[in-house]
Amino acid sequence: TCALPICDVNLNYYPNPTSSVLNITNSEIITEVNVMNLLGQKIRTQNSNSTEVQIDLSDLPVATYFVKITSNNKEKTIKIIKK
Numbered sequence: 001t002c003a004l005p006i007c008d009v010n011l012n013y014y015p016n017p018t019s020s021v022l023n024i025t026n027s028e029i030i031t032e033v034n035v036m037n038l039l040g041q042k043i044r045t046q047n048s049n050s051t052e053v054q055i056d057l058s059d060l061p062v063a064t065y066f067v068k069i070t071s072n073n074k075e076k077t078i079k080i081i082k083k
Contacts, residue, residue, distance in 0.1 A: 011069065017081035020058040024069060026051055032070040035080075037063065057082050 010027035024033065030053050035044040043065070046055050057065070060082050068077045 011076055017083040019083050022055050022057055024053045026071050028072045030071045034068040036066045
């Protein structure tokens, strides 16, 4: 079992850096994915009920973003580079 946050062993995301779609997989159901800028402002929210999520970032400007993944009432924030 894992305490907060989500165990990194179960969470995978690729490609990073990305120019379009970010793929996220987890061993448990992902319920929500939030994309935020470096100021912490939410840019995009995607609800899910799957262990695999694809989020399209192609329309976002080139920058670094935080992606908060919620799964089983646990959260994990990752840093993504949009190229």
